[in-house]
Amino acid sequence: MEPMGHLKLEEVGKQIAAKCKGLPLALKTIAGMLRSKSEVEGWKLILRSEIWELPHNDILPALVLSYNDLPAHLKRCFS
Secondary structure (H helix, E strand, C coil), X not given: CCHHHHHHHXXXXXXXXXXXXXXXXXXHHHHHHHCCCCCHHHHHHHHCCHHHHCCCCCCCHHXXXXXXXXXXXXXXXXX
């Protein structure tokens, strides 16, 4: 990846981290999900997700995003 791409990922990453509000579990969960996405657009989709804006029903938005990103066979483990 070109240096400019890393700077863009860093910028988007900082914005995503801010949405996690310093919660370690949220940060770790999102980081694990972002690790597999090397394109800036993939990170921006997570940043712009409407899940961040939904009323929180005691489930961190980061965990919901992570769950939604799981393959179907792993989602069954959480049903």
